[in-house]
Amino acid sequence: MxxxxxxxxxxxxxxxxxxxxxxxxxxxxxxxxxxxxxxxxxxxxxxxxxxxxxxxxxxxxxxxxxxxxxxxxxxxxxxxxxxxxxxxxxxxxxxxxxxxxxxxxxxxxxxxxxxxxxxxxxxxxxxxxxxxxxxxxxxxxxxxxxxxxxxxxxxxxxxxxxxxxxxxxxxxxxxxxxxxxxxxxxxxxxxxxxxxxxxxxxxxxxxxxxxxxxxxxxxxxxxxxxxxxxxxxxxxxxxxxxxxxxxxxxxxxxxxxxxxxxxxxxxxxxxxxxxxxxxxxxxxxxxxxxxxxxxxxxxxxxxxxxxxxxxxxxxxxxxxxxxxxxxxxxxxxxxxxxxxxxxxxxxxxxxxxxxxxxxxxxxxxxxxxxxxxxxxxxxxxxxxxxxxxxxxxxxxxxxxxxxxGEPVDQVPTRSLLAVAGAHLTGQPLNPQLVGLGGRLHARARTAGGYRMYRVPGALPRPGLVRGAGGPPAGIEVEVWDLPAGGLGELLPAVAAPLALGPVELDDGTVVPGFLTDPGGVDATQDISGSGGWRAHLAARIARGAADR
Structure with a gap:
């Protein structure tokens, strides 16, 4: 025409x-x-x-x-x-x-x-x-x-x-x-x-x-x-x-x-x-x-x-x-x-x-x-x-x-890491990931069944426990892309009861992430119902409780 x-x-x-x-x-x-x-x-x-x-x-x-x-x-x-x-x-x-x-x-x-x-x-x-x-x-x-x-x-x-x-x-x-x-x-x-x-x-x-x-x-x-x-x-x-x-x-x-x-x-x-x-x-x-x-x-x-x-x-x-x-x-x-x-x-x-x-x-x-x-x-x-x-x-x-419905080129990645709490965007430990050259790869959720607990320490943070009968919709996480060697540099900063382990995401992929030993959590601190760390913090603020 x-x-x-x-x-x-x-x-x-x-x-x-x-x-x-x-x-x-x-x-x-x-x-x-x-x-x-x-x-x-x-x-x-x-x-x-x-x-x-x-x-x-x-x-x-x-x-x-x-x-x-x-x-x-x-x-x-x-x-x-x-x-x-x-x-x-x-x-x-x-x-x-x-x-x-x-x-x-x-x-x-x-x-x-x-x-x-x-x-x-x-x-x-x-x-x-x-x-x-x-x-x-x-x-x-x-x-x-x-x-x-x-x-x-x-x-x-x-x-x-x-x-x-x-x-x-x-x-x-x-x-x-x-x-x-x-x-x-x-x-x-x-x-x-x-x-x-x-x-x-x-x-x-x-x-x-x-x-x-x-x-x-x-x-x-x-x-x-x-x-x-x-x-x-x-x-x-x-x-x-x-x-x-x-x-x-x-x-x-x-x-x-x-x-x-x-x-x-x-x-x-x-x-x-x-x-x-x-x-x-x-x-x-x-x-x-x-x-x-x-x-x-x-x-x-x-x-x-x-x-x-x-x-x-x-x-x-x-x-x-x-x-x-x-x-x-x-x-x-x-x-x-x-x-x-x-x-x-x-x-x-x-x-x-x-x-x-x-x-x-x-x-x-x-x-x-x-x-x-x-x-x-x-x-x-x-x-x-x-x-x-x-x-x-x-x-x-x-x-x-x-x-x-058009094709999309795959985004090249280096080392992926799932984070669920203090390393999320805008949270206190996120600068550690940025300082290592990390980039936000994707927002996601875990596969169903994970539980999240508030763990003790000077810095408020959560711990994920795998296969503990948590919400079917999973827990909110971010997946970060780190340069080669980034995980190794981060590892010394990971304090007990947290440790790196495999985290299954809602799309079926498995990436390293922060997990917690089931024996190292307090059952009274189960916050899985919030669906994620940000939602938990927002709920605490709404209740008028300050993090200590």
Whole structure:
């Protein structure tokens, strides 16, 4: 299919052969010959960057860093895609070039603001398209068109050459039909750009608490605000999730409150600062809804912004502990899939609701990937998103691949060690593992039957006893990957009644871990019912008992 074959305005401009040639000779690289589309708020040298505003006609003097990296990897651009004007919207209808719709239904929105990029991939015009995602603009259209929408960690992919919406939050994203291509594209796009003040280099190793193999996924511990067709699809997605990972319920209220801050609080002022000058004076090419929303930030004061930052910090402190016991958080992408008529009747309200589960991701400095999760009963695509801490992009894509049934390369390991107490992430002895060059390999549980006892000593710690008739669901552990010789260096620090021995995990594998001699424990200190050391400590705090 070509752009001309589409039944909707997915492209603002299709590049001519001369324009493509002007970008330089085709390169040989990992994306050699791959056609791609570019959201029209991202610069392509020699072509205007309209951001869906027709008055912007000056050609870009150079290509955005992201575009240039794709060119250097051998990909070739096809055209610039339609979008919600100035990347302000999640619907795909706020464009003077016309509204896009889902490839599955001419009556339902495509999602925005990366609307044209999603349609171009879903319709088969290109296998890869660049979008942007500040509030969900890459994930919402992915969900509404059955695609993979990768929103990397803020700053991992440079935004130099992107017309800003909210510079501190903007991300360049990819839309693809497979996780494999999203992974390849991210490998090309990621990397520090010293000319971009918002660019951040990825750490040499995964950050503390990020496992190389994600096996535990947090899910909301209560019902969500979902339209009935979405609710049924979400229940089916949860059932599928249980075949991909172990699920743990968490309170997501802090995440959802943080999402409300983006447009319902002072953070809207960043859009006014970024491109408010382009909205004055008014003219027919400006979308009236975009203009009203952004200029509505004028009364916001500096004090309001600082109060908003304080509240966001409080919500971040409440939300992020969800990742202590889980690798990723699973959420639907949107509460529903509105029609174009519903958006026309309430353009602000319907759009605002679409950001319920996406708006907070960049505010909380998370990475995310939207993945297809089947179809609703009415045949419309349904998508979910997996969220993880900053710079967990690689393991998150591996988890997404498992979700989609795509192959995942085995993670090479050195020496594995199962820990259950004071060596867990965030616990007092965890620095011993980090100091030995250890990396968190996976969160897991023991096989059923293990018991956990609180053992005496100056430092509160637990001991595992194997084959003692413990909980069938096992006990929470972390599996750490240590360098050669790491176990030997750790052994002198292991004090009785603990010792190293074989620990069977919930997936049937056996690794060394900390065990306790059954004769060295006090039966009155059996804490197996808590299911893990962290849960035991939390219960003690809740009871008002301080560890001594």
């Amino acid at each position: 070509t752009p001309a074959d589409l039944d909707q305005p997915a492209f603002i401009r299709v590049l001519t052969a001369d324009e493509v040639t002007g970008l330089g000779p085709a390169a040989d690289g990992p994306l050699a010959g791959l056609p791609f589309a570019v959201k029209d708020n991202i610069d392509v040298a020699g072509v205007p960057t309209t951001a869906a505003c027709p008055s912007r006609v000056e050609p870009a003097t150079g290509s955005a860093t992201a575009v240039q990296r794709l060119l250097d990897a051998g990909a070739r651009p096809v055209g610039k895609t339609n979008m919600d004007q100035f990347a302000t919207g999640l619907v795909g209808t706020r464009s003077p070039y016309g509204a896009c719709h889902s490839v599955a239904s001419a009556a339902h929105v495509s999602g925005g603001s990366s609307s044209g990029s999603a349609v171009a991939v879903a319709a088969g015009v290109v296998p890869l398209a660049l979008g942007t995602d500040t509030a969900g603009s890459g994930r919402v259209p992915a969900a509404f068109n059955g695609l993979v929408g990768m929103k990397p960690t803020r700053g991992l992919v440079p935004t130099r050459g992107v017309l800003p919406a909210a510079p501190s939050l903007d991300c360049v994203t990819t839309l693809t039909r497979t996780v494999a291509l999203a992974r390849t594209a991210l490998g090309v796009l990621a990397g520090h750009d010293p000319a971009d003040p918002w660019s951040r280099p990825a750490p040499a190793a995964l950050p503390p608490g990020v496992a190389r193999r994600m096996r535990v996924v947090a899910v909301p511990d209560g019902p969500l605000d979902l339209d009935p067709p979405h609710r049924a699809a979400w229940e089916a997605a949860l059932a599928h999730a249980a075949t991909v990972a172990r699920l743990v319920p968490v309170d997501v209220s802090a995440f959802l409150e943080a999402a409300q801050l983006l447009y319902g609080g002072p953070f809207l002022a960043e859009r006014l600062a970024a491109f408010g000058q382009l909205l004055e004076p008014d003219h027919p090419g400006l979308d009236p809804v975009v203009r009203r929303i952004v200029l509505g930030a004028r009364p916001i004061s500096g004090a309001d912004v600082y109060r908003g930052q304080q509240r966001l910090a409080e919500l971040r402190a409440a939300a992020l502990p969800a990742f202590l016991g889980a690798d990723a958080l699973l959420l639907p992408v949107t509460p529903g899939h509105p029609t174009l008529a519903e958006v026309a009747a309430d353009p602000v309200g319907v759009n605002a609701r679409l950001g319920t589960y996406t708006n907070m991701v960049n505010l909380l400095d998370l990475c995310a990937v939207a993945v297809p999760a089947g179809t609703r009963a009415d045949g419309l695509p349904f998508g979910v998103q997996l969220l993880a801490p900053a710079f967990a992009d690689g393991p998150l894509l591996d988890l997404a691949a498992r979700w989609c």
